[in-house]
Amino acid sequence: MDSSQRRVALVTEGSAAPSLGASPRMADPTEQHRALDEELELCEVVIPGDPRVLPGMQTRRWGRIIQIDSEVVDRPPPGRSAYVIRKMAQVGLSRSWARELAPAGITVNTVAPGFVPVERHTDVSAEVRSAYLSSVPAGRMGTPEEIAHAVSFFASEAAGFVTGQCLVVDGGRGLG
Numbered sequence: 001m002d003s004s005q006r007r008v009a010l011v012t013e014g015s016a017a018p019s020l021g022a023s024p025r026m027a028d029p030t031e032q033h034r035a036l037d038e039e040l041e042l043c044e045v046v047i048p049g050d051p052r053v054l055p056g057m058q059t060r061r062w063g064r065i066i067q068i069d070s071e072v073v074d075r076p077p078p079g080r081s082a083y084v085i086r087k088m089a090q091v092g093l094s095r096s097w098a099r100e101l102a103p104a105g106i107t108v109n110t111v112a113p114g115f116v117p118v119e120r121h122t123d124v125s126a127e128v129r130s131a132y133l134s135s136v137p138a139g140r141m142g143t144p145e146e147i148a149h150a151v152s153f154f155a156s157e158a159a160g161f162v163t164g165q166c167l168v169v170d171g172g173r174g175l176g
Contacts, residue, residue: 048157052070054106063106067094068147069166071114074174087112091166098164109154115168116142138171 021047056061069087082173091110098108115132133141150169153159170175 021176040169052103056063057101058104061105063104064085064159065097065101065106065108066151066154067091067110068151069094069110069112071112071162071168071170071174073112073166074102074168084147095164103165107159111150111154111164112166112168112170113147114142114168114173116144116147118144128172136171136173137175140171142169142171167174 027103054063069090070078070083072084073091091112094110095107103109114136115129117124117129129141133139147169150167154167156161156163
């Protein structure tokens, strides 16, 4: 089937802003478990096994599943344990799906943005932004368009042999 006959078969999945989540400083273990449970529930917003999604991809023997993750997997911030666990679980889930779905021509990849100033970051103080920016070798914040370009690559024909990968888009911050 050539690309002009192929229906778009693309699923993207992301999650909302990090919650304070579980932390070793939480005195109550029940509260830690509740926070972790809430974070992990958010990990499966879109399941490729959903009968509305996967069968069509399998029939066409083509599909793209792209998860939106976070740089926190590589640089976990203090006090965000549950969010980090969710994001690490998301990467593991993507890699597992990549292995399972590759024989059907379906790729599964993850884009992990660094701090990209968007509406949900309006309350982030100038001090926090400045501290973050000082840790970015590129010397600037990313843009939503740059994240969209990474997603577009994974969605394209050019990425047909790329599966199970996580592309960190953070201006080099993950380099340390």
